[in-house]
Amino acid sequence: MKSAPIHFGYIAPILDQYLKENSFSSILFLVDENTHVHCLPILLADLDNLTTYEILEIDAGEENKTIETVNNLWLSLAELGADRNTLVINVGGGVLTDMGGFMASTFKRGIKFINIPTTLLSQVDASVGGKNGIDLEGMKNMVGTFTQPEMVLIDPKFLKTLEQRQIKSGLAEMLKHGLIQDRDHWDNLVQLLAHNAEDLAPFIMDSIEIKKQVVETDPLEKGLRKILNFGHTIGHAIESESLETEFPLLHGEAIVIGMIIEAFLAEQKGILSTEDREEICDGFASLYALSTIDLNLFPQLLTWMKHDKKNEKNAINFSLVNKIGACSYNVVCNEDEIKTAFISFNHWIG
């Protein structure tokens, strides 16, 4: 399965040309309350070949990435008379593009959609690979499809209105790309003087290229693609647990913790040198505020980990870096090893 075409930069002429060349029975923009205000007007102002369209708005936030939201969207599509020749244009972060892609890929057995990711995280990560989906009772991305959008349109100017906390969340996935495949990318990002939207923009395509290369080698995640899950077995468990609290972590924030603990796990297993583990820890500590994890939560975190989609036959499967710039997958770890890595993390934080 080939990745969808990705266009980076000034995207309006590309969308305009596509709309001119293709005749759709209707066009629907899917937005949330933030992208409705900050992104859609910028996009619409530059489109000459768009006359009639509908806008569907959903509530922002991971807690809304559910079947209930998608059910309401399917109903709205039906009420609006959407047919198999309707085009959906998803304008938003990873929650919205994951859900919008799922909605479109299942409605009437699949209608065409375009993704316009507007957060750093969705531009560097969720934009590539054709994964769509929703969470199930807090379990991340449990239900979904592999369906490619018609194209992905990425304009870094959308990042101007994104909160710095969200930028740092996206940076986490860029750092992961460096750790699993490309030491230079990791070095470039860690050594940047400022980590704002403007300074990170030149590195967005590098991250996309790393992910694209991995995904095109193994589109359905039978093997190599699993390396993209580095930090995610533990990170998703922490994210799921935090979603049930008053102050949930952002996806990237949880993944940072997951990557550090999994680096300790890799060191314990003897596949990552202490030198590289320390460099990974120092790199993240220079960029993120970190705190210890309450070990009383460990049994519940383990339950979340057992739901991870990478697991086979009840074993918890990890993707672990074996040096900065390379990663192994299908590394089975037992509960004691995982707990020891959590304890090492807490000691390191002090």
Ligand SMILES: NC(=O)c1ccc[n+]([C@@H]2O[C@H](COP(=O)([O-])OP(=O)(O)OC[C@H]3O[C@@H](n4cnc5c(N)ncnc54)[C@H](O)[C@@H]3O)[C@@H](O)[C@H]2O)c1
């Ligand atoms: N499909 C994939 O391969 C893949 C990969 C990585 C992550 N994901 C998923 O992505 C999701 C996280 O995505 P996210 O970090 O983009 O979060 P998000 O979609 O929740 O967006 C974060 C916040 O930023 C707001 N926002 C979006 N664009 C904005 C803009 N330009 N200006 C101001 N505000 C803006 C949103 O309304 C939201 O409140 C998770 O659900 C994760 O599972 C999917």
